Amino acid sequence: MKYSVQLEETIMQKGIPGAAGSKMLENFIAVFDATVVTLLMSADIKITGRLSFGEFGAPGLFSDQCDALTAAVSSFANSSADAVLCNDYTGAICTEAGRQGLYYIHPAYGTVSRYGLIPAVTSIDQIGILCKDKKTGFEIFDIIKQEDSQPCVRGQTLSCVPMTHACPQPYYDVYPQIMQILCCGELANNISRYDGIKFGYRAKDYSSLDELYTKSRTEAFGEDIKLAALIGAMVLSEDNYMPYYDKAMRLRRLIKNSLDFSDCDVITATAEQTSSFPALSRLCGLPSLTTPSATYIANSECEDLLRYDL
Amino acid sequence: MTYEVVMGLEVHVELSTNSKLFCSCSAKFGADANENVCPACAGMPGMPAVPNKRAIELGIAAALVTNSEITPVITFDKKNYFYPDLPTGYQITQWFSPICKNGWIDITGKRITLKQIHIEEDAGKLVHEPRSRSTLIDFNRTSVPLIEIVSNPDFETADEVTEYLEKLRLLLTFAGISDCKMQEGSMRCDVNISVREKGSKILGTRTEIKNMNSLKAITRAIEYESQRHIDALETGSEKLVQETRRWDDTIGATFSMREKEEAADYRYFPNPEIMPIHIDNLWIQSVKDTLPEPAHEKFERLTAKLGLPEYDSKIISSSQSLSNIFDGAIKLHNKPKDISNWIMGELLAISKEAGIPDDDICIDTQKFACIIKLVDEGKINRSVGKKVLTEVFEKNIDPEAYIAENCLAMVSDTGLLEAAINEVLAENEKSVLEYKSGSQKVFGFLVGQVMKKTAGKADPRSVNELLRSKLDAD
Numbered sequence: 001m002k003y004s005v006q007l008e009e010t011i012m013q014k015g016i017p018g019a020a021g022s023k024m025l026e027n028f029i030a031v032f033d034a035t036v037v038t039l040l041m042s043a044d045i046k047i048t049g050r051l052s053f054g055e056f057g058a059p060g061l062f063s064d065q066c067d068a069l070t071a072a073v074s075s076f077a078n079s080s081a082d083a084v085l086c087n088d089y090t091g092a093i094c095t096e097a098g099r100q101g102l103y104y105i106h107p108a109y110g111t112v113s114r115y116g117l118i119p120a121v122t123s124i125d126q127i128g129i130l131c132k133d134k135k136t137g138f139e140i141f142d143i144i145k146q147e148d149s150q151p152c153v154r155g156q157t158l159s160c161v162p163m164t165h166a167c168p169q170p171y172y173d174v175y176p177q178i179m180q181i182l183c184c185g186e187l188a189n190n191i192s193r194y195d196g197i198k199f200g201y202r203a204k205d206y207s208s209l210d211e212l213y214t215k216s217r218t219e220a221f222g223e224d225i226k227l228a229a230l231i232g233a234m235v236l237s238e239d240n241y242m243p244y245y246d247k248a249m250r251l252r253r254l255i256k257n258s259l260d261f262s263d264c265d266v267i268t269a270t271a272e273q274t275s276s277f278p279a280l281s282r283l284c285g286l287p288s289l290t291t292p293s294a295t296y297i298a299n300s301e302c303e304d305l306l307r308y309d310l
Numbered sequence: 311m312t313y314e315v316v317m318g319l320e321v322h323v324e325l326s327t328n329s330k331l332f333c334s335c336s337a338k339f340g341a342d343a344n345e346n347v348c349p350a351c352a353g354m355p356g357m358p359a360v361p362n363k364r365a366i367e368l369g370i371a372a373a374l375v376t377n378s379e380i381t382p383v384i385t386f387d388k389k390n391y392f393y394p395d396l397p398t399g400y401q402i403t404q405w406f407s408p409i410c411k412n413g414w415i416d417i418t419g420k421r422i423t424l425k426q427i428h429i430e431e432d433a434g435k436l437v438h439e440p441r442s443r444s445t446l447i448d449f450n451r452t453s454v455p456l457i458e459i460v461s462n463p464d465f466e467t468a469d470e471v472t473e474y475l476e477k478l479r480l481l482l483t484f485a486g487i488s489d490c491k492m493q494e495g496s497m498r499c500d501v502n503i504s505v506r507e508k509g510s511k512i513l514g515t516r517t518e519i520k521n522m523n524s525l526k527a528i529t530r531a532i533e534y535e536s537q538r539h540i541d542a543l544e545t546g547s548e549k550l551v552q553e554t555r556r557w558d559d560t561i562g563a564t565f566s567m568r569e570k571e572e573a574a575d576y577r578y579f580p581n582p583e584i585m586p587i588h589i590d591n592l593w594i595q596s597v598k599d600t601l602p603e604p605a606h607e608k609f610e611r612l613t614a615k616l617g618l619p620e621y622d623s624k625i626i627s628s629s630q631s632l633s634n635i636f637d638g639a640i641k642l643h644n645k646p647k648d649i650s651n652w653i654m655g656e657l658l659a660i661s662k663e664a665g666i667p668d669d670d671i672c673i674d675t676q677k678f679a680c681i682i683k684l685v686d687e688g689k690i691n692r693s694v695g696k697k698v699l700t701e702v703f704e705k706n707i708d709p710e711a712y713i714a715e716n717c718l719a720m721v722s723d724t725g726l727l728e729a730a731i732n733e734v735l736a737e738n739e740k741s742v743l744e745y746k747s748g749s750q751k752v753f754g755f756l757v758g759q760v761m762k763k764t765a766g767k768a769d770p771r772s773v774n775e776l777l778r779s780k781l782d783a784d
Contacts, residue, residue, distance in 0.1 A: 008496070012355075012356050012581075018356075020355075031349055031354065032356075034356065041565050083691075114356075114358055115356065115357070116356045117356055118355040118356050119355055119356065122581075122582040123582035128347060141734060185579060186582065189365070189388055189390060189399070189400055189577075189579070190355070192390060192392060192398070192399025192400060193355065193397060193398045193399045195354045195392075195399070198352070198353065198397060199354070209394075233577065236578075236579050237575050237576035237577055238575050238577075241577075241579070245579060249580075269596070
């Protein structure tokens with residue numbers, strides 16, 4: 001295929017440093033290709049570069065405004081590449097896509113293999129497509145969604161029919177808190193493997209093993225990731241598990257069960273974080289399509305959702 | 311004041327799977343350091359954990375042999391702890407929904423109840439190098455599947471503990487769940503122990519003893535630790551604290567492990583990577599169908615139905631390999647008593663000489679049965695039979711071909727035997743005279759000479775009869 005695609009740094013390519021936007025992994029060279037990389041290559045799609053949207057692909061975990069993300073998305077917009085594969089688990093990338101006149105396709109949880117994706121929030125992690133043209137994006141989705149021989153967890157795929165547009169009302173105020181609790185818990189757990197010993201960044205001056213661990217992490221992790229690790233450890237601790245983490249999981253389940261598709265198949269909303277829509281779709285593993293302007297939201301978009309079995 | 315000891319056990323057993331719990335690396339013991347390691351079990355990012363179906367089936371089997379209630383939907387959860395032997399920083403275990411609960415195992419005069427069994431992955435191994443003052447990590451054991459069998463505090467004596475462990479080992483090895491080798495670490499036991507005044511309903515301060523790698527060490531550790539508790543209660547010499555203690559087998563004492571001041575918080579949470587697994591009756595039945603006859607039922611069958619002596623039945627039924635040999639052989643040669651005699655006599659003698667433990671005896675049952683059949687049919691005599699069995703045991707030769715090649719078939723041709731007897735009598739005139747003057751002892755010597763002359767192939771009974779009639783007739 002004639003397209004050229006860029007990869008967000010959390011997607012591993014054999015032999016290429018998989019920095020994941022983190023100093024912690026700046027010298028870590030991936031030892032295998034992510035499934036999506038293999039699929040792109042076998043479809044003759046050119047991989048033309050790598051870019052970072054934030055440390056461990058985590059922009060906007062604690063704030064709506066993220067300059068690095070804005071800059072990275074804009075550099076893609078001005079490049080010759082057709083699309084970027086990335087893991088938009090916070091929903092910040094889809095927001096930025098809309099702001100900059102781009103499309104973002106977020107497949108249903110589990111539709112694309114996570115093999116070779118550096119994990120952040122495993123229960124949300126999902127490779128999506130940031131693209132300039134939605135037809136191109138859907139064609140790339142068709143390639144990367146394929147069944148693969150590598151182990152992966154695949155969820156159920158929703159099929160959508162263009163019908164009434166509707167939105168569920170409850171729990172709007174708590175989406176950001178639920179997102180933060182679950183994301184921090186899983187992030188804290190997933191980054192606990194980076195200790196400066198086996199791979200990744202290692203501090204230079206240390207006089208004991210504990211100091212090596214502490215210094216490496218202090219020097220290599222950014223502020224957001226450190227904050228996520230602290231909050232994560234807190235919400236998973238014995239005393240806080242029930243009132244925080246367990247409650248967040250229960251609310252997530254409640255929200256998912258309360259989604260009412262009885263007289264609609266597609267929900268439309270603004271992709272701004274304030275609408276809680278990105279959080280809703282991430283928490284429930286729903287597929288979504290972000291378009292640059294509300295004027296485009298019409299039957300044709302909904303038909304795309306159906307046609308491409310997002 | 312009299313005291314009673316209260317103990318509960320946590321037994322870790324490595325499952326006999328070919329591959330690890332969440333990746334396809336070999337789970338076999340004894341490879342070179344870090345030979346069985348892939349990006350997944352080395353803790354590299356981006357490798358999803360995929361549960362090993364066989365490990366779950368062995369978990370179901372463990373539930374069945376311990377009379378446990380199998381959980382219909384099991385989960386895998388993450389246990390966070392930071393230690394160099396754990397490459398991901400968390401262990402995948404079953405915290406919220408273990409494979410089974412509420413099982414039991416009977417020991418003499420008592421039922422030991424089990425709280426639960428759960429499946430989890432093992433950690434790597436730290437190798438301390440004193441010369442370079444460094445510590446190396448071997449990740450071969452990382453993610454090897456384990457089950458942890460957690461008992462209720464039902465034990466009162468070290469004897470009960472060892473009997474339970476023996477019984478557990480028997481059940482698990484028989485069902486092919488684990489090889490349960492304490493020396494290789496595929497069976498490890500932690501003892502939770504407390505002491506209280508006899509009759510008291512309140513449990514005393516509990517300590518956990520680790521690092522015992524033999525039943526003997528467990529017995530010694532329990533004796534040491536319970537005495538330490540009693541001394542502390544009687545004399546107030548030290549204050550008992552709830553802690554983990556390491557058994558030192560050479561010193562013969564337990565030592566506080568005091569890793570951290572505060573209690574560990576493992577921050578358990580459900581592993582989002584692994585979907586809950588449903589275990590239905592069909593699956594349980596298919597595992598049940600593959601389980602061999604339990605040892606106690608086998609013992610019953612050997613004694614009551616086949617009429618073997620209790621001693622023989624116990625030896626055969628408590629070893630997986632011996633009972634396989636026995637069952638294989640009676641299918642081909644339906645003489646249970648003969649086969650049991652050959653196992654208890656010749657086979658165990660040969661294997662003992664070769665220094666092979668009962669559980670590791672390996673012999674072609676078809677060839678084994680064939681030898682016994684040949685002896686029973688009078689085609690070879692018993693001592694030739696043992697010789698052939700040794701050859702089969704050592705070199706796995708074909709018994710019938712071997713007998714033919716070496717002309718070992720039994721000589722019961724009276725003509726041949728008589729000629730040999732005549733020669734022996736002629737060569738040993740002195741002994742013949744001694745026999746005639748009433749010495750019975752010399753008869754055995756003469757039989758031996760005839761056997762020697764026929765290269766051990768003569769039918770001993772015919773030799774006896776012919777020789778006797780010849781000597782008595784003269």
